[in-house]
Amino acid sequence: MISHTISPKLLRTISETSYALLVLLTVVATGLSCAALLSQAVRTAPNRNWTKNFNALVIGASYIVVLAASLLLCVKRRVAVRLKLQRISKTPKTLEKSDLPKSVHWYIAHEYYRACLISYESLPKDIVHEGWGRPGTPYAGQRFRRVLLDTIPQIDSLARIVIPLQPPMKPHARVLHHFRFIAPLLPLDEDKISSLHYYDAAIQIARISDRELTEEEFLTGMQAAEEIMRCLEICRPDRSDSSSTQLNDCPHET
Structure with missing residues (x-):
């Protein structure tokens, strides 16, 4: 959270200042x-x-040895890091x-194949969650x-x-009442029921039912929705040269 509110330049300054103060305190404490x-x-x-x-000789010699060893380790570390960075390709x-090497x-x-196999085996199979698409189906997840x-x-x-004067939703x-003006454009099945009625029934279950939709109810509603959109696409004004041709292309109730 702090890194998002403070600029990188300020963070670098704070870091360098803190490091310098730490080194100074260490030197002062060691000297004292x-x-x-x-x-x-x-x-x-x-x-x-x-x-x-x-x-006094032992104490002084000990501190001199510690100082020399510390400086040697710092220089060695810095040289090692620089050499490793130089080996990294710039392109x-x-x-x-x-x-x-072959072993590497x-x-x-081997680890890549193992990770792929674990990921594949971890995928859910034959699991059904109420109201959700099953894995392997077009509506999975x-x-x-x-x-x-x-x-x-x-x-x-x-x-x-198709109908510019369609009332606001x-x-x-x-939906049966809202889309009542497009009902004459939709075909009827053998039971004299249009896709709008099936769509309305599925929408009512989705809206007010305390249970989730079953897959059969969902597919029925989606098929009805696709049928309605297909009929409306056929009846679009920009798909025909004149309004008479448009009306002839649209399916009507029989």
Whole structure:
């Protein structure tokens, strides 16, 4: 969260300042401890002097060795990092089989195949969640209720192209009533029922039912929606040269 509100330049300045303060505090603390130990070595010496003071010599030599070792490690680390960075190619390059030892290439390929197999075996199979599309079907992973309700504005947009005076959509109005003006354009089945009635029934279940849609109900509603949109596409004014040709192309109730 902080990295998004503070600029990278300010973060870098804070980081460098903190590092410098840490190094300074370490040096000061080390120097003070060295001075305190040397002072104690002088005070506890029999002659209370620096001359022939073995303890002071050991303390001073220890700090000198620590300082030399610290500087050596820092220089060694810096040189090692620089050498490794110089080995990195500056141009993008795709690694091939010949660029790697056989054992490394085999290990990478083996782990890749293993990960692919695990991913495939982890996919859900023959699992049915109420109101959701089954894996392997065209509607896999999609919620029936949401997909079916999303077809209402699509049909409404097509209906307004065919019938510009189509009334505005009301939130809780039944689609059978809202799309009543396009009902004469839809064909009837052998039971004298149009696709609009099947669509309205499915939409009512999706809207007000306390249970989820079954796959059969969902498919019935989607087939009805596709049939309605197909008829409206046929009756679009821009698909014919004149209004008379348009009306002749549209299916009517019989």
